[in-house]
Amino acid sequence: MRNHDEKVRDMTESVLPSTRRKAARQERRRVHKRQRARQRDLLVVARRTAGHDDRDADFREGIRRQEITQMVWGRRAADKVGPLTRWASVQVGRDEVLRDAPLTEQVDYFARLVPDNTIGRHAVQHIESDLRHAADRERWLARRAEWSADQRRRHREQVSEDVDGILAAGCHRELNDALRAGYRARATVGEGGAVILPRPNRLLLGAHDVDDFADAVAGYGWIRDVVHTLRLVRVPQ
Numbered sequence: 001m002r003n004h005d006e007k008v009r010d011m012t013e014s015v016l017p018s019t020r021r022k023a024a025r026q027e028r029r030r031v032h033k034r035q036r037a038r039q040r041d042l043l044v045v046a047r048r049t050a051g052h053d054d055r056d057a058d059f060r061e062g063i064r065r066q067e068i069t070q071m072v073w074g075r076r077a078a079d080k081v082g083p084l085t086r087w088a089s090v091q092v093g094r095d096e097v098l099r100d101a102p103l104t105e106q107v108d109y110f111a112r113l114v115p116d117n118t119i120g121r122h123a124v125q126h127i128e129s130d131l132r133h134a135a136d137r138e139r140w141l142a143r144r145a146e147w148s149a150d151q152r153r154r155h156r157e158q159v160s161e162d163v164d165g166i167l168a169a170g171c172h173r174e175l176n177d178a179l180r181a182g183y184r185a186r187a188t189v190g191e192g193g194a195v196i197l198p199r200p201n202r203l204l205l206g207a208h209d210v211d212d213f214a215d216a217v218a219g220y221g222w223i224r225d226v227v228h229t230l231r232l233v234r235v236p237q
Contacts, residue, residue, distance in 0.1 A: 034067075159224055162230075167207055167210070174234070175227065179223065182226055
């Protein structure tokens with residue numbers, strides 16, 4: 001069994017070189033070539049322009065820096081870092097204090113574990129990128145779940161309000177007839193010619209069933225449309 005220090009060293013050194021190193025070198029040459037071409041063009045224009053002040057020349061260095069940065073990140077993305085990032089994720093998941101700590105503290109924790117050299121700093125960069133991605137995804141999923149719950153609540157309230165109006169207008173049977181027609185229009189044929197009605201295959205049982213009915217059908221857009229349209233047609237506004 002590997003001890004703690006050996007495990008950290010193994011994980012740090014497990015980052016395999018990028019599989020697109022050759023492509024990155026070629027792209028770097030193309031970036032510099034394009035930059036030299038831009039500089040030559042600007043110099044020609046500068047020489048032909050009367051009263052041109054060389055101190056104001058713009059050789060578009062920002063374009064080259066941007067392209068080099070994209071090349072670096074493209075090469076870094078091709079590194080084989082699966083074992084390293086999985087190990088880091090497990091370490092964070094096992095330690096409650098570390099799991100609840102801010103991203104910067106998590107990164108500092110791993111920076112203290114690995115050697116302070118090129119390999120170690122490279123490993124920490126990948127760990128930070130992976131932890132940041134995981135944190136961003138977790139926040140996105142939380143926002144999505146919150147939005148979905150809020151949207152479902154609003155749909156359920158709308159269905160309940162529409163059904164109450166339909167029942168008050170005495171259109172219970174008309175609602176169920178419209179639902180049956182909708183189910184039949186969306187039915188499929190199974191083995192042996194059996195007709196399979198789509199979910200939730202649910203009708204309104206009565207005034208006592210409004211809440212359960214709304215909860216069951218709130219996630220189906222076509223049912224919400226049927227209920228709302230019937231209410232608009234049959235219930236005076």
